[in-house]
Amino acid sequence: MSLGTADLRPLESYVRGQWVRGAGSGQVLRDAATGAAVARIDASGIDFAEVLAHGRTKGGPALRAMTFHQRAGLLKDLAKLLMDAKEEFYALSSATGATRTDGWIDIEGGIGTLFAYSSLGRRQLPNTHLLIDGDPESLAKDGSFAGQHILAPLEGAAVHINAFNFPCWGMLEKLAPTLLAGMPALVKPASQTAYLTELMVRHIIDSGILPEGALQLVCGSVGDLLDHVTCQDVVTFTGSAATGRRLRTHQRIVDASVRFTMEADSLNAAILGPDAGPGSEEFDLFVREVVREMTVKAGQKCTAIRRVLVPRGACEAVISALGARLGKTSLGNPAEEGVRMGPLASLTQREEVRARIALLRTEAELAYGHPDKVAVVSGDPDRGAFLNPVLLYCDKPASSTTVHEVEAFGPVATVLPYDTLEEAVELARRGGGSLVASVFTNDATVAREAVAGLAPWHGRVMIGNRASAKTSTGHGSPLPVLIHGGPGRAGGGEEMGGVRGVTHFLQRCAVQGAPDLVTAVAGRWIRGAATRSDGVHPFRKSLAEIEIGDQLITGTRTVTLEDIEHFAEFTGDTFYAHMDEAAAKANPFFDGRVAHGYFVVSVAAGLFVQPDPGPVLANYGVDNLRFLTPVYPGDTLQVALTCKEINPREGADYGEVRWDATVTNQNGAVVAQYDVLTLVAKTWP
Numbered sequence: 001m002s003l004g005t006a007d008l009r010p011l012e013s014y015v016r017g018q019w020v021r022g023a024g025s026g027q028v029l030r031d032a033a034t035g036a037a038v039a040r041i042d043a044s045g046i047d048f049a050e051v052l053a054h055g056r057t058k059g060g061p062a063l064r065a066m067t068f069h070q071r072a073g074l075l076k077d078l079a080k081l082l083m084d085a086k087e088e089f090y091a092l093s094s095a096t097g098a099t100r101t102d103g104w105i106d107i108e109g110g111i112g113t114l115f116a117y118s119s120l121g122r123r124q125l126p127n128t129h130l131l132i133d134g135d136p137e138s139l140a141k142d143g144s145f146a147g148q149h150i151l152a153p154l155e156g157a158a159v160h161i162n163a164f165n166f167p168c169w170g171m172l173e174k175l176a177p178t179l180l181a182g183m184p185a186l187v188k189p190a191s192q193t194a195y196l197t198e199l200m201v202r203h204i205i206d207s208g209i210l211p212e213g214a215l216q217l218v219c220g221s222v223g224d225l226l227d228h229v230t231c232q233d234v235v236t237f238t239g240s241a242a243t244g245r246r247l248r249t250h251q252r253i254v255d256a257s258v259r260f261t262m263e264a265d266s267l268n269a270a271i272l273g274p275d276a277g278p279g280s281e282e283f284d285l286f287v288r289e290v291v292r293e294m295t296v297k298a299g300q301k302c303t304a305i306r307r308v309l310v311p312r313g314a315c316e317a318v319i320s321a322l323g324a325r326l327g328k329t330s331l332g333n334p335a336e337e338g339v340r341m342g343p344l345a346s347l348t349q350r351e352e353v354r355a356r357i358a359l360l361r362t363e364a365e366l367a368y369g370h371p372d373k374v375a376v377v378s379g380d381p382d383r384g385a386f387l388n389p390v391l392l393y394c395d396k397p398a399s400s401t402t403v404h405e406v407e408a409f410g411p412v413a414t415v416l417p418y419d420t421l422e423e424a425v426e427l428a429r430r431g432g433g434s435l436v437a438s439v440f441t442n443d444a445t446v447a448r449e450a451v452a453g454l455a456p457w458h459g460r461v462m463i464g465n466r467a468s469a470k471t472s473t474g475h476g477s478p479l480p481v482l483i484h485g486g487p488g489r490a491g492g493g494e495e496m497g498g499v500r501g502v503t504h505f506l507q508r509c510a511v512q513g514a515p516d517l518v519t520a521v522a523g524r525w526i527r528g529a530a531t532r533s534d535g536v537h538p539f540r541k542s543l544a545e546i547e548i549g550d551q552l553i554t555g556t557r558t559v560t561l562e563d564i565e566h567f568a569e570f571t572g573d574t575f576y577a578h579m580d581e582a583a584a585k586a587n588p589f590f591d592g593r594v595a596h597g598y599f600v601v602s603v604a605a606g607l608f609v610q611p612d613p614g615p616v617l618a619n620y621g622v623d624n625l626r627f628l629t630p631v632y633p634g635d636t637l638q639v640a641l642t643c644k645e646i647n648p649r650e651g652a653d654y655g656e657v658r659w660d661a662t663v664t665n666q667n668g669a670v671v672a673q674y675d676v677l678t679l680v681a682k683t684w685p
């Protein structure tokens with residue numbers, strides 16, 4: 001690190017297979033706490049049309065040649081690689097103003113997202129190139145025409161324009177679903193903290209884990225990049241609402257209907273429930289959470305609590321408790337011991353936050369702290385972008401506007417009193433659409449009423465109470481498996497949310513045609529498609545031998561009253577419909593005693609199973625089990641078992657086979673239908 005700027009290392013962009021420097025001298029980036037120069041940033045001279053083309057023609061095809069499981073494997077390798085190098089990232093992270101805890105959210109939180117997507121890719125997605133979306137639709141009475149939604153990777157590049165506050169997580173939370181989907185990414189970090197993103201990308205590129213073109217990085221302005229995007233590209237944006245609006249309405253984005261996901265300013269609220277008075281556990285949890293949200297990352301979190309909604313009578317107690325805790329927040333250079341909160345990302349950012357506080361003060365008074373008085377335990381108070389926590393109080397929130405509209409992106413929150421829960425919810429909605437709200441209550445009615453009013457206006461609602469106090473991930477933590485985004489002011493976008501996040505980079509396509517052809521396209525057998533019976537029991541076939549459409553038509557079994565009574569006694573399931581003729585008859589669905597559904601399923605297994613040791617290793621469950629027609633004593637059952645889908649597992653000597661099981665009676669009526677899920681060896685001697 002250098003105080004001068006003459007010998008500063010310029011950040012490089014990784015484009016078209018090489019690290020390049022901008023043509024100009026660029027902008028100097030400074031350590032948030034000391035003001036020392038860290039790097040220069042400039043991306044002038046880069047041909048962005050060529051960069052996009054490189055991603056589309058090199059990275060895209062290489063990624064799409066892999067299956068979802070293979071790409072999930074890449075994510076795991078990346079996660080392990082970055083975890084091994086994490087201390088390097090922490091060391092540089094303090095220059096962004098981040099304490100170790102802040103860095104943990106950014107660095108290990110980001111790496112955790114890679115791990116999470118790797119895991120869900122292997123658990124929840126098939127080992128294929130296309131995804132099947134939902135069930136097939138029969139479109140002709142004679143079954144000769146059907147439809148099936150599929151999801152296919154887009155053929156463009158995903159442009160990720162990220163914010164300064166999470167140089168690692170911001171990249172990785174978008175990169176994970178993008179790569180898993182099979183799309184190459186072009187990452188553009190915010191200039192202020194791009195040096196940390198650059199370091200991480202260097203590790204990724206040097207490792208050779210990703211195919212060339214799968215990841216490109218632009219450090220600096222992206223110039224005319226958006227002029228070259230097409231309908232096959234995706235643009236995601238995180239940052240200020242003003243920039244987001246400008247980019248979203250970029251002529252090219254509009255003309256080519258480019259998918260655009262935006263996550264911007266959000267005036268997130270936390271509501272202290274009317275039941276959670278001073279002295280309650282929820283009151284303490286609420287106070288702790290508000291302070292945490294104000295001080296972690298010095299409040300520079302898109303999900304941070306900006307509006308603190310409190311029953312009017314509890315405001316004094318809340319302000320006093322918040323003040324007491326905020327007073328213990330030592331502000332200083334995050335590289336040094338004992339510092340709980342670091343500076344803002346830059347002096348410019350501090351000026352911005354102070355200007356926003358000034359706006360808020362037109363409607364709210366200072367309740368704790370002062371924006372112009374800086375007290376630090378370490379670091380340079382003049383060169384560092386330090387700002388102590390500032391708590392405001394707005395007495396008339398219903399008739400105020402600024403407190404609901406101006407986001408001071410720092411350790412700043414405003415306490416707003418409310419008189420009824422309905423009013424609290426209404427005030428939270430005045431944020432105009434937010435990423436998250438939280439409600440601290442131990443009352444189920446309060447939770448239900450609050451969430452009903454908050455849900456249409458929020459991407460996430462967290463309920464805090466004593467039961468989840470130890471395990472709650474908190475108000476401010478977006479999670480890979482849950483969506484992150486929100487309506488209105490929050491940008492209208494949605495990120496992550498497990499597999500949902502992957503689908504943002506896939507095109508949904510309704511495929512229509514004859515069942516045979518739809519089966520061939522989607523890789524999943526649908527009713528009406530051809531079946532094959534070659535005399536070999538399908539359970540005798542290894543993964544290498546079995547084919548979609550292989551079918552077994554079993555022998556039959558006639559169900560007797562003794563069977564039903566034996567099953568009832570054996571299992572203890574003596575429900576009246578099986579045991580009491582008069583009561584069963586009185587039931588609107590039955591004409592008398594019926595067989596247990598589970599007996600039918602068990603009998604079906606008895607009919608279709610081939611008992612000898614063989615390639616079928618285990619039955620790990622059934623999906624979509626439905627009992628469609630009652631089975632009476634004297635009915636004769638038969639099963640058609642058809643191989644529906646085959647999924648070899650990467651790195652294992654087995655795979656999953658999904659079977660369609662259709663159980664019919666002597667009249668051909670379907671009595672039960674389900675998918676049987678088995679593990680089958682890839683080869684069998």
Ligand code: NDP
Binds near residue numbers: 164242352407
């Ligand atoms: P900006 O909106 O200015 O920047 C966000 C990203 O957009 C950066 O990567 C930036 O790059 C890039 N960008 C800016 N202009 C263009 C353009 N014309 N074309 C393409 N990319 C562009 O936000 P800031 O980072 O400056 O933060 C400003 C405010 O935004 C904060 O004070 C805060 O209020 C809010 N914010 C909200 C966040 C949220 O998630 N809710 C997160 C971060 C910020 P570059 O840095 O190189 O200009």
